[in-house]
Amino acid sequence: xxxxxxxxxxxxxxxxxxxxxxxxxxxxxxxxxxxxxxxxxxxxxxxxxxxxxxxxxxxxxxxxxxxxxxxxxxxxxxxxxxxxxxxxxxxxxxxxxxxxxxxxxxxxxxxxxxxxxxxxxxxxxxxxxxxxxxxxxxxxxxxxxxxxxxxxxxxxxxxxxxxxxxxxxxxxxxxxxxxxxxxxxxxxxxxxxxxxxxxxxxxxxxxxxxxxxxxxxxxxxxxxxxxxxxxxxxxxxxxxxxxxxxxxxxxxxxxxxxxxxxxxxxxxxxxxxxxxxxxxxxxxxxxxxxxxxxxxxxxxxxxxxxx
Amino acid sequence: xxxxxxxxxxxxxxxxxxxxxxxxxxxxxxxxxxxxxxxxxxxxxxxxxxxxxxxxxxxxxxxxxxxxxxxxxxxxxxxxxxxxxxxxxxxxxxxxxxxxxxxxxxxxxxxxxxxxxxxxxxxxxxxxxxxxxxxxxxxxxxxxxxxxxxxxxxxxxxxxxxxxxxxxxxxxxxxxxxxxxxxxxxxxxxxxxxxxxxxxxxxxxxxxxxxxxxxxxxxxxxxxxxxxxxxxxxxxxxxxxxxxxxxxxxxxxxxxxxxxxxxxxxxxxxxxxxxxxxxxxxxxxxxxxxx
Numbered sequence: 001x002x003x004x005x006x007x008x009x010x011x012x013x014x015x016x017x018x019x020x021x022x023x024x025x026x027x028x029x030x031x032x033x034x035x036x037x038x039x040x041x042x043x044x045x046x047x048x049x050x051x052x053x054x055x056x057x058x059x060x061x062x063x064x065x066x067x068x069x070x071x072x073x074x075x076x077x078x079x080x081x082x083x084x085x086x087x088x089x090x091x092x093x094x095x096x097x098x099x100x101x102x103x104x105x106x107x108x109x110x111x112x113x114x115x116x117x118x119x120x121x122x123x124x125x126x127x128x129x130x131x132x133x134x135x136x137x138x139x140x141x142x143x144x145x146x147x148x149x150x151x152x153x154x155x156x157x158x159x160x161x162x163x164x165x166x167x168x169x170x171x172x173x174x175x176x177x178x179x180x181x182x183x184x185x186x187x188x189x190x191x192x193x194x195x196x197x198x199x200x201x202x203x204x205x206x207x208x209x210x211x212x213x214x215x216x217x218x219x220x221x222x223x224x225x226x227x228x229x230x231x232x233x234x235x236x237x238x239x240x241x242x243x244x245x246x247x248x249x250x251x252x253x254x255x256x257x258x259x260x261x262x263x264x265x266x267x268x269x270x271x272x273x274x275x276x277x278x279x280x281x282x283x284x285x286x287x288x289x290x291x292x293x294x295x296x297x298x299x300x301x302x303x304x305x306x307x
Numbered sequence: 308x309x310x311x312x313x314x315x316x317x318x319x320x321x322x323x324x325x326x327x328x329x330x331x332x333x334x335x336x337x338x339x340x341x342x343x344x345x346x347x348x349x350x351x352x353x354x355x356x357x358x359x360x361x362x363x364x365x366x367x368x369x370x371x372x373x374x375x376x377x378x379x380x381x382x383x384x385x386x387x388x389x390x391x392x393x394x395x396x397x398x399x400x401x402x403x404x405x406x407x408x409x410x411x412x413x414x415x416x417x418x419x420x421x422x423x424x425x426x427x428x429x430x431x432x433x434x435x436x437x438x439x440x441x442x443x444x445x446x447x448x449x450x451x452x453x454x455x456x457x458x459x460x461x462x463x464x465x466x467x468x469x470x471x472x473x474x475x476x477x478x479x480x481x482x483x484x485x486x487x488x489x490x491x492x493x494x495x496x497x498x499x500x501x502x503x504x505x506x507x508x509x510x511x512x513x514x515x516x517x518x519x520x521x522x523x524x525x526x527x528x529x530x531x532x533x534x535x536x537x538x539x540x541x542x543x544x545x546x547x548x549x550x551x552x553x554x555x556x557x558x559x560x561x562x563x564x565x566x567x568x569x570x571x572x573x574x575x576x577x578x579x580x581x582x583x584x585x586x587x588x589x590x591x592x593x594x595x596x597x598x
Contacts, residue, residue: 016322030397033390035410037474040426041414059440060430078428091335121320128316136324138587143331145583147531151334153341158330158352177330180323226497238419240534251533255421259538262425272428278425280597282418289417293410295476296417 005027038048048072048276055271071270075277076100087241094264096280098250099257103237106168106253110175111232117176117227118183123217125184126191126197137188143181152245159246166247174246175236182226182235186299190224191217225293230292231299234285254281315542335576342570348563359570369571372549375461379550380529381493386469387525388518398477407479413474420471424538427467428454456545460540464532464548466540472528476521483517489496491498500513505596523586530579551575 047055049064050070078095121140125133155174156165164170194217202212243253252260258281262274289296311318345355347427363369395410398405415423430436435453441449453459487510495505533552542549542557549557551571559568 018558026397026400026402030394030408034408035393037411037415037470040423040430040470043430044426054436059443060436061440115515117323121323122442124316124320130317136320138331139324139327142583143327143585144334145527145571145579147552147575150338150576151331152556152557152572153569154334154337155330156560165368175327180326181331184323203372209319214500220591234417238421239419240419240537241556244537255419255534258425259421262428262538263541268373271432271435274425284421285417285419286414288412290410293413297413 039126039132044275044279047278048272050272052268052272055107067261071272071276072280074205074270074273075280080272094183094257096254096257096261096277099252099254100280102168102251103254106171106175107233109171109238110179110236111229113172114179114183114232115225116177117180118185119187119218119221119225120213121180122187122189122191123213124209125188126194127196127212127217140181140184140188143178144185148178148241156246166249166251168247168251170246171242171251171253173238174242175232178242179232179235182231186228186231187221187224190221194220223298226292226295227299230288233288234296234299237285338572338576344566344571346569348565355566359566360574362567363574365596368546368549369551369554370556371546372551376530376532376547376550378461379465379528379532382462382465383468383472384525385475385531386465386524387473388432388521389519390469390473391480391567392511394477395472395480395484397549398481409478412477415471416475418471420532420534421538423471424447424535425468427463427470428539431463431466454540454543457544460544460548460587464535464539468529468532472525473536479517479521480514484492484515487513516590519586519589523582527579530575551557 046062047060048062049068049069050058051065051068054062074303075096077097078093125137159165159170159174162170164173185271196214199212202216204251207215238254238255240255240259244259247253247256258277261277341350342351344351344359345353373478375400383553402408431451432438433450433453433455436451438449438451441451443523453463494507495509502506505576519523531552532550533556534551536553540548542553551574553569555571555575557568558564558571562568
């Protein structure tokens, strides 16, 4: 009897030890993956803080000897060169300041309009059922999947006819139109899960379409509106295809400008400025992600498990 | 007035529907028609037949694009799903600092493909990038020049693409794992099932819908890949890392071959449709079944 008990205790400590070892292996693997994801950001930051001399002599992972933000300034407002009339930005120099504001001017109206329309559409599709509303829903749903290459050419021509090619307004129009499918889908899927009873009761009390929307639906829509706004903001800020196809030169959004900056190497590649520029272009969406990560993930999954 | 009141929902949704029908479905039909014409720099509406498709499929550059798409899609799919599942299962073990780790795994998803491409282009730089690091720590003959090697540059796109998107697959699998009923797991444990067999025999088979969604999203993402290729390799060296999306924009906007470009766009559209329609069909059926 005593012997048996001893054996049992030994077994128990052995399995505890085993458990601890498993935990360590688990953390090790998770840590290695964390390293894999974080390393590029680390490399970007340290590179942006080094001088070109330091980049050439050191290597990718070394910390900068001194921290200087010259590359950031250069990426933001161009490289200053000595001219007869003092320090000036070189004419052929691509820098981000103007394009950053282009993107802001494009994102704000495009996100606002597409979100409002999406909420109204989703509400109309779910709470005011009418004939063929399912077919309309399917049209929106399939619209989220189409490869944009199939609409680029006619869109370019249409913007030309409307006199909107190469303008921020034109890009706002494009992003509203193709964002509508996503915003409508998100809101529709949210409103479907809300009980019809409230709406029915309000209708019996004589409330109309808009009154119900503003007084009842909108106040409870905050979670989905946050998800939609974040989704649209990230998509439009990060868009390159539409920006590169429908605009060039002065009206280009930031992603296009970043790509031009990296590609048009004048004489010497300045990797530090490239990295600073890439971080500047990524900061707005990163901030949104850090502040509202929960909603960001919810948007991703809402966009994935469709229908 | 009563008419207006009754039809208000339809009136509200109709502008959006009109936009959708015209700018999405109408435009696709326009592109389809142009792919049957001889259009060069300007659209030529005279019907020509399917010759553009024969031209397309006889071009080496198109074949390179398609085979690159195939390589990219299969590796991207396998790696993202593998990493996604492993990370999701490991994170599901009641880990301390789970939120922190999740934030790290998922932040690349917030970055654009242009930013991703710019960063990886520098890391994979053949002289000053990761190659120099390995030489510095003692591997004197270490070379890593995939970025400028035809036939290898497509794999650099895989590396960057997986880095950007795998965290997302982790997130949807984790959400799926969390929705599995605890009672089932408890019952299996009482029956003496080990952790491994609980996952492989019970939980993962239950995740089939999540798995399907992941596959469709990843394939769809891969077919649309454009930004990442442009930022990382610009389709180079030469045209060795071309993909259909890059091919299409090249011929549409730089080579003035809009008939040919349209036929390549239609090929992309058909591929996406062939994958998405069955998926949507099964998803909607599942939703109907729930009601």
